[in-house]
Amino acid sequence: MNRNLPQLSVLILSSEYPPWIEGGLGTYVHGLAKFLAKKNVSVTVLVLGNSKKEYYRESAGIKIYKPALTASVKNSYADWIAAANLGMFQYASMLSQKESFSIIHAHDWLVSGAASALKKLLAIPLVSTLHSTETARKRTSSFMPEGGIVSWERQLLQYSDKVIVCTKEMEQEACSVLRGCPTVVIPAGIDPETLEEEKAVSSINTPYLLSYGRLVPEKGFEMLLDSFAELKKTEFNLHLVIGGKGPLYIPLTKQAEELGIQESITFTGFLNWKERNYLLRRAAAAIFPSLYEPFGLSAVESMYKGTPTIASNVGGYRETVRDGQTGILFQAGSVASLTEGMAKLLNQPLLSHQLGKNVKAFTVDHYHWQEIIAEIIEIYLQQILTEEKRN
Template identity: 35%
Template sequence: MDNIFSQLDGSHKTPSNYRTLKILMLCWEYPPNIVGGLSRHVFGLSVHLAEKGHEVHVLTAINGNLPSFENMDGVNVHRVKPINQYDDNFLSWIGGLNLAMAFKAEQLAEEIHFDIIHAHDWLVGSASIVLKETLKIPLLATIHATEYGRNNGIHTEMQQFIHKKEQQLICESDQIIVCSDYMKDVLNSIFKAKNDKIAIIPNGIEPVLNELDTEEIFPELKDQKYIFSIGRIVKEKGFETIIEAASIAKEREIDCFFVIAGKGPMLETYRRQINVRNLESHITFVGYVTDEQRNSLIAGSELAVIPSLYEPFGIVVLETMILGKPTIVSNTGGMKGIVKHLHTGLLMTPGDAESMLEQIDFLINHPLKAEEIGKKGRQIVTILYGWKRIASETSRVMEDTVLNKRVHTDAQKETPNNLKKV
């Protein structure tokens, strides 16, 4: 976290030589089409880059009855249909999306002289790399997560395919952004990326207000004290650890109830586990919730637990901390860079239900300390992770990338042909 402190110190100030850019942003999901945290990140970043005066164009996939173009909060959003829109094979669908994105971007480039391409993860890597060569402009990539990290290694053909796509995007990018020191170490060790090519800029979050009454949304929680967790319901988020903790709590007659929100492929599996183990009195999965419902559930909880086994950053940690809730997180990935144990939150051993219960017990039995931790957590998130600050740092990296590319191009033009061959 100290590295993030030093990198962001003063970065929100606009430099005297600041100039605006025309930015082509590629991301497969964008609000209101939300699959995971990627869409929220790109939305927050693009809106605040636009507020700084940049001309931002986001290329994304069309979904439902959404228009093919609209200006949202100052951002030009272009939605395209994948070439093979109804293909059930995800990799084929992604391939068709990249073809459609590349075609649309070339159309836009006939009227707009873009300065830089900003790609978000391997899902848009193929189009981004092609556009870099076609438009002759630099490519900036934000690597939000890796297939290696999600699966603790590469074990299947599909994982190998994605891993190679990530490698290609990292190799072809002129500059890379990651969200934490942890992710920088991953790119160094797994992909052999060079340090001078990587910038660390954390995810951001907006100040939030809780305007809904939890009991009105979820009447079953009336007068119920509960511990809250949220995330995409997949194995790497560590919700099995909460299920195990609930089982231990039931066995030891510990009075605690877990409420978990989110959607994902493991949701029904986890619900069946709860039924089979008769844990309904200690844990519930409420499924998908809106942002407003999420904020209400956080505000109504005693504390929050984010038990991820793999988490490059952990935007959900910011979501609980900014509402002043004492938060327990796994001592792994980017989360351990956000939370300072017993100061802005608590750390638990990843995958260890006993460790989780130990931290929960401490917070419940030390309410004044828990309140202090919640307040300090909120302060640190507000100071360090506001989107205006994150956008300012990203803007600086973009400007440097554009300038470096031009200097390199000019140098090549000035080099005699006989020296180029050498």
């Protein structure tokens, strides 16, 4: 396999990439690109544009482009998606005239239009990673943008030669969108080098719990505040830090005031990875109360840092967190179950110590990008070989 790698050129299509990160998708794509480049793969990343200004930089051998919008955009989210995909398609078409791409790797429905059109234009394989599905998210969220998201998801899966999903549950979700979807389960990866980097943030002088993610309904932060209010009745000297941004920021601050716990909560806003790592290493525990979670990379990050981890028993957490061994699982959506789990961890120092012990080695063994990238490259080569035989 190694003799083929210098000729492998991957075109990655994504809606997120540093510094434009909203959630786990951008972190995943960054890790993917970084470790592909370490394997001497030529990597070009195209990020959906959102302005008339074009952006380009090269970092660690990775070429990163954010095309300018070439079509007018009204106030509709769907209009922006259409314009951004058109700009991405046109820019990739131009790049393909001077660089021969081997394969396209698309990420989620937001780039479906560009990905499917480029597959036809360039006549090369398309691999996609499905990070979540609209159908599953709709069960817990009313904040979804307008437009035919399910149809975009289905289009991406129909044009994909192989679909990477991170968990068995996501495999079932993909098949619910498109029957017979050509899936393969490969978990998301962590980058230990990045997880060791830290940047100090405002110090908190009392023991604190940490939770972070996009402030949207499916992440379960509203329930976390209710649970923390219950915990504060007995754990007076305790603080809660919530990192992230999103549409629930103002509602959550109002909820904290109504519960009378606003003085015991810090909303940090968006945390970059260095700030997140700093807070994780010092937290009494990390709490991830999602109502829907396709993979749950945050829990793996927490375990790597040796932070006692509590997560809801949904989606990817059921596969990444081993209850009682690497963390604690609680009943999703249950304030009582989460409160019990947090109290159990805080009142049993030995359990807390055991959950943090040897967990770092577990995450490196199971989720290191170095191992995962080899599986993804093998998928690329298989699809390229299949395409060559077909032609």
